[in-house]
Each structure stands twice: as structure tokens, then as C-alpha cells.
Amino acid sequence: MLLELLAVNTFYGNIQVLYDLNLTVKRGEIITLIGSNGAGKSTSLMSISGIVPARSGKILFDGKEIQNMAPEKIVSLGISQVPEGRHIFPDLTIQENLNMGAFLRKDKQAIQKDMEYMYSLFPILKERADLPGGNLSGGEQQMLAICRALMARPKLLLLDEPSMGLAPIIVKKIFEIVKKINKDHNTTIFLVEQNANLALKIAHRGYVLENGRIALQGSAKNLLVDENVRKAYMGV
Amino acid sequence: MDYFIELFLSGLTRSSIYALIALGYTMVYGIIGLINFAHGEIYMIGAFTALIVSTVLAIYGFPFFAIVALTVLAAIIWSSAYGYTVEKIAYKPLRNAPRLSPLISAIGMSIFLQNYVLLAQTSDFLPFPALIPEFQFMEPYAHIIGSSDLVILLTTITVMVLLTLLIKYTKTGQAMRATSQDKKMAMLVGINVDKIIGITFIIGSALAAIGGVLIASHIGQINFYIGFIAGIKAFTAAVLGGIGSIPGAFLGSLILGLTESFATGYVSSDYEDVFAFSLLVLILIFRPAGLLGKSSIEKV
Numbered sequence: 001m002l003l004e005l006l007a008v009n010t011f012y013g014n015i016q017v018l019y020d021l022n023l024t025v026k027r028g029e030i031i032t033l034i035g036s037n038g039a040g041k042s043t044s045l046m047s048i049s050g051i052v053p054a055r056s057g058k059i060l061f062d063g064k065e066i067q068n069m070a071p072e073k074i075v076s077l078g079i080s081q082v083p084e085g086r087h088i089f090p091d092l093t094i095q096e097n098l099n100m101g102a103f104l105r106k107d108k109q110a111i112q113k114d115m116e117y118m119y120s121l122f123p124i125l126k127e128r129a130d131l132p133g134g135n136l137s138g139g140e141q142q143m144l145a146i147c148r149a150l151m152a153r154p155k156l157l158l159l160d161e162p163s164m165g166l167a168p169i170i171v172k173k174i175f176e177i178v179k180k181i182n183k184d185h186n187t188t189i190f191l192v193e194q195n196a197n198l199a200l201k202i203a204h205r206g207y208v209l210e211n212g213r214i215a216l217q218g219s220a221k222n223l224l225v226d227e228n229v230r231k232a233y234m235g236v
Numbered sequence: 237m238d239y240f241i242e243l244f245l246s247g248l249t250r251s252s253i254y255a256l257i258a259l260g261y262t263m264v265y266g267i268i269g270l271i272n273f274a275h276g277e278i279y280m281i282g283a284f285t286a287l288i289v290s291t292v293l294a295i296y297g298f299p300f301f302a303i304v305a306l307t308v309l310a311a312i313i314w315s316s317a318y319g320y321t322v323e324k325i326a327y328k329p330l331r332n333a334p335r336l337s338p339l340i341s342a343i344g345m346s347i348f349l350q351n352y353v354l355l356a357q358t359s360d361f362l363p364f365p366a367l368i369p370e371f372q373f374m375e376p377y378a379h380i381i382g383s384s385d386l387v388i389l390l391t392t393i394t395v396m397v398l399l400t401l402l403i404k405y406t407k408t409g410q411a412m413r414a415t416s417q418d419k420k421m422a423m424l425v426g427i428n429v430d431k432i433i434g435i436t437f438i439i440g441s442a443l444a445a446i447g448g449v450l451i452a453s454h455i456g457q458i459n460f461y462i463g464f465i466a467g468i469k470a471f472t473a474a475v476l477g478g479i480g481s482i483p484g485a486f487l488g489s490l491i492l493g494l495t496e497s498f499a500t501g502y503v504s505s506d507y508e509d510v511f512a513f514s515l516l517v518l519i520l521i522f523r524p525a526g527l528l529g530k531s532s533i534e535k536v
Contacts, residue, residue: 051423075426087421089414100414101409104426152426 001060002027002188003048003079003156008057008067010047011041017043019212021057025156030182030189032199032220034233035209038198041192042084044209045158048082048190050074061156076104078155082162084192094125097133097144101151111151118147121177139170145173150181156188157181163195165224171195175202196233200224208233242380243501244494249385249454251493252392256447257470258321258477258485259399260440266416266480267436271333273342274322275444276467277349280460281362282315283452284353284356290365304367311445318349319441320434328430346464350489353460367453384454389449396486398486401483402439412436416480472516478529487527491515 003025008019017040025031035041046052048059050071059067066074081100089097098118102111119126122143128136133144142162149157163171179202181187193199200220202208208216208229215221216229223229255278264272289310293303326345330338368384403409415422415432422429451466452458469492477488492512499511519527 049424051420063516070428071423072426072428075424081424083421083424087418087424089417089421091417092410096413099407100410100422100425100427103411148425153460 001025003061003190004058004060005044005191006058006060008044008047008059008073010043010052010054012052017212018047018054021212021214023176023207023214025188025190028186028188029204030178030180030191032191032193032200032203032206033209034196034199034206034229036194036233039209040212041209042160043212044158045081045190046206048074048158049079069086072104075152078153079158080143080149080152080154080156081158082142082149082160084160084164086138086141088136088141088144088148091132093130094133094136094144095129097148098125098151101148104152114151114153118150121180122147139166139174142166142170142174143177146177150187154187156190157209159191160191161192161194163193163198171198178202183215194233196229197224200229238380243497245381245385245389247494247497248490249388250497251490252388253447253451253466254470254473254489254493255392255486255489256395256450257466258474258489259281260444260484261281261471261474261481262411262477262479263436263440265474266326266482267412267433268331268338268340270327270338270342271479272437272440273339273467274326274345274349275319275440276463276465276470277346277353278315278322278441278463279444279466280353280458280463280525281318281349282441282464283446283458284357284460285314285445286311286367286449286452287362287364287458290367294365300369302374304369307367308446308449311449312442313449315441315445316438319437322349323434323437341495346467350460350464357460361457362459364452364454364456364458367449382418384450388450388454391446395446399439399443400482408432408435432494450473469512472512475526476516476519478526481526481528481530484526484528491527513517 001024005023007019008018033041047054054067058065079120098115105111163176171177182189191199200223203220206220206223207214260275286307290303290307322345326341327338368387371383411427411432415429420431473488473492474485477484495515496508496512500508
């Protein structure tokens with residue numbers, strides 16, 4: 001088991017967002033967390049990354065308790081996040097953005113090599129390496145955000161709504177890359193999506209979050225044909 | 237023409253000092269969005285540290301250059317320690333409070349540090365030793381530029397170049413920029429944001445200390461109140477150039493210093509501040525974000 005959430009409760013001030021969340025991620029799999037707006041999907045990721053720490057419960061990564069660790073410590077253990085809305089550093093160049101992804105790494109040569117790899121995944125980034133990140137289009141920013149997270153060589157990649165606001169053709173490309181990363185590098189992927197149909201098609205397993213509670217879980221295949229899931233999240 | 241050049245050079249000297257202080261305001265604002273009103277006091281503390289250290293070293297009969305080097309070093313370390321501590325005590329606990337709270341805290345720190353120095357030292361002006369070596373230029377330059385003007389100018393230029401290189405090319409510099417642009421994302425890539433904020437305060441304070449030693453040595457006397465006045469002027473320069481922007485702090489200081497110098501020389505020294513602040517008002521009317529400041533546009 002790579003990641004385990006055990007009875008996690010998270011609050012924003014006095015407002016409880018996550019209720020006794022239990023969730024497991026196995027090494028090498030793509031898992032997806034689907035749910036509607038405000039269900040607590042992003043908060044789950046923020047709790048894992050230590051930005052909005054869980055008030056109670058345990059989060060185990062590689063068997064280690066991480067729920068009380070500082071965000072930078074969690075990154076150093078191998079968890080990288082691509083947050084919702086991409087959050088590119090707008091005035092840093094694309095190259096500098098990628099460099100920041102590797103902030104905690106010291107192996108300069110390997111960083112350089114990884115950067116070349118990212119450029120081979122998305123050649124457009126290489127063409128614009130010296131331009132500010134803020135100049136990129138939404139789709140390019142999403143590619144850059146994923147590459148930046150990968151620069152840390154994470155064991156677990158947290159992806160928050162990578163399809164948001166993007167044209168279908170770009171979304172398709174990004175999901176292909178996500179699959180490729182999972183296959184080629186055995187990077188475990190935790191995908192949060194509103195687009196349930198798309199997410200369940202590439203994931204191995206899925207969880208459905210409703211009002212901060214896990215309402216349903218199972219293999220992606222079963223969820224994809226589940227009557228309730230189809231009605232609630234696919235508009236069928 | 238000589239008079240013009242003389243005014244121009246003395247304007248540059250002023251600008252240099254303003255720039256050294258303004259950088260601290262602008263860097264701190266850029267990274268945590270706070271006007272650090274206690275920054276002028278850090279500059280004053282740098283000057284006082286220099287006075288004490290240089291006096292003690294002189295008593296023990298150290299050679300002149302050793303005194304200068306050790307004094308500057310001590311002022312930098314001491315001011316940085318103050319700047320760092322002020323941040324930890326007065327601003328860090330208020331990181332998530334409403335914006336007004338840390339501002340009030342900063343004003344409180346400023347008043348506290350002024351009074352602390354007033355009580356620990358004295359309210360009188362104290363003579364400050366000439367730490368910048370005196371040497372005579374040959375005519376026709378001797379009557380338009382003095383050795384301290386030249387030293388101040390060269391020091392400031394060197395410091396600016398080093399700072400620009402640091403921010404542009406080092407990993408810490410990149411992390412500082414990343415933190416100022418998006419704090420949450422900075423945490424998500426593994427940057428220790430509190431550490432970066434601490435480093436920013438240390439750098440700003442060190443620059444202010446250098447400015448404090450230079451100007452004290454140039455003018456020859458200090459008291460507990462010098463930080464307040466210099467602080468307000470440097471703050472004005474930072475706003476003029478666009479607060480949060482480092483090139484803006486350079487430019488704002490340059491404009492402010494030259495304006496004051498020419499106003500003093502061609503009109504009257506009584507009107508020095510009138511011209512400086514009228515300029516500020518004018519620029520803010522036409523460019524509210526300052527000359528190089530960015531009016532923030534959010535891209536969705």
C-alpha cells in the first residue's frame with residue numbers, strides 16, 4: 001500500500017469538509033476520486049500535501065505517518081501535486097518553473113536530463129523555454145504544471161482537475177500523457193476529476209465523494225456502469 | 237555646468253542611500269504584502285551598531301581598514317538579526333490575520349525600536365567617525381565630487397549588481413520570486429516558505445545596514461530618529477517606482493534623489509520635500525501602481 005487515509009477529518013476554520021475519510025492507493029495504480037463541486041475533492045489532496053492538515057485521523061505514505069509533516073517534507077518523501085487551476089508561477093520562465101519543480105533535488109545532471117525528457121513530452125515547452133509561464137495558454141499551462149510536478153520524481157502524483165476549462169482535444173492529450181507516465185515510470189497517480197466519465201476510463205479504481213464522505217467505491221469498470229454514478233455524474 | 241554636475245552627483249549619492257533602504261521595503265512587500273514600517277529603524281540600528289563597534293575598536297587601537305571592515309560586518313550581522321527577529325515576533329504570528337493587523341504591528345515595532353534606542357543611548361545627536369577614507373581628487377573634479385560620494389555610489393552599484401544576480405540566477409533567488417508570486421504553489425513544490433521570508437528580511441536588513449553606515453559616515457552624526465525620516469523617504473521611492481518591483485525601487489530612488497537635489501540647488505532647500513512629494517502625488521495620479529509596478533490582472 002503506497003498511501004492510506006484512515007478516518008481523516010479536515011476542517012476550514014469551524015467548517016468540517018471531510019468526514020472520516022478512508023481511502024487506499026496501491027503502488028503503481030491510477031485511482032480517481034470523483035464527485036461534484038464542493039464535495040471535498042481538492043481538500044482531500046490538500047490534506048495529503050499538508051497544506052490544510054487533517055485535524056484528526058492518520059495519513060500513511062509508504063507506512064510512514066505524514067499527517068503532521070510540513071508540506072516541504074511531504075514533497076521530499078515523494079508526493080507531488082498539480083493543484084486545481086494549475087498555479088504556474090506567472091513571472092518565472094518555463095524553464096524556471098520546471099526548475100522549481102526540482103527544488104528539493106540536488107542532482108544537477110539528472111535534473112537536466114529530466115528537463116529534456118519533459119521537453120520531449122511537450123515540445124512546445126522547449127520552444128518557449130525562456131518565456132514567462134503566464135504567457136502560455138490554458139492547455140500549455142496544464143502541461144507545464146504536470147511537468148513541474150514530475151520534475152520532483154514523485155512516487156505519487158496528485159492531479160486536481162487537469163481537464164478543467166480545456167478543449168476536449170487537449171484533455172485527451174493530457175490524459176494520454178498521464179497514462180504514459182503511469183506505465184513508463186510506474187508513477188502512482190491519484191486523479192481528482194469532475195469529469196467522471198473520462199476519469200473512470202483511465203483509472204483502475206475509483207472512489208465517489210459526496211459531502212465529504214465516501215459514498216461509493218470499486219473498480220473503475222464497475223463504477224462506469226453503475227446506475228447511480230451514471231445518473232449523478234454523467235448526466236445519463 | 238559644473239554646478240549642474242555637482243547637483244547631479246549629490247543627487248546620485250542621495251539616490252544610492254534611498255535605494256539601499258527602498259529595496260528592503262519592496263522585497264518584503266513583494267513577498268508578504270506588508271509595508272514593514274520598522275525597516276527604517278533597522279537602518280538606524282545599523283548606524284548605531286557601527287558607531288559602537290568602531291569606537292570600541294578604535295580604543296583598542298585596531299588599524300583603520302580593520303576597523304572599517306569589522307564595523308560594516310558587525311552592522312550587517314546585527315541589523316539582520318534584528319530584522320529577522322522582528323519578523324518572527326511581530327509578523328509571523330499574524331501571517332493569516334487581516335491585512336491591517338501586521339501593519340499596526342509594524343508601526344508598533346517601529347515606535348518600540350526608536351524608543352529602545354532612545355533609552356539605551358541618548359536623544360542627542362552623536363558624532364559619527366569618518367569611516368570612508370578621505371582622499372582628494374585632482375582639479376577640475378575636486379570641487380564637484382568628494383571621496384564619500386564616490387564610495388557610496390560604487391558600493392551601491394556593486395550591491396545592486398550582486399542582488400540582481402542573486403535573485404535572477406540562484407536557486408534561493410528563484411524560490412524568492414516563486415514565493416512572492418504564489419505562496420501555496422511554492423509550498424507544493426517543496427519550498428520552505430517561512431525560511432524564504434526569513435531570508436528576505438535578512439537581505440533587506442543587511443542592505444539597510446550598509447546604507448546606514450554609509451550615510452552616517454557621510455553626514456557625521458546620528459540619533460535615534462534618523463531611521464524614521466530616511467524610512468519615509470525610501471518608502472516614497474519604493475512606491476514611486478512601484479512597490480514590490482526591485483527595478484522599480486532603483487528607479488524610484490534615482491528619481492527622488494535627483495529631484496530633491498535639483499530642487500535644493502536651483503530653488504531652495506526649504507522646498508526639497510515639497511518637490512519630492514508633489515512628484516509622488518503626480519505619479520500616483522497617473523500611474524497608481526507606480527512607474528514599474530504591475531496593476532494585478534487575474535487570469536482565469
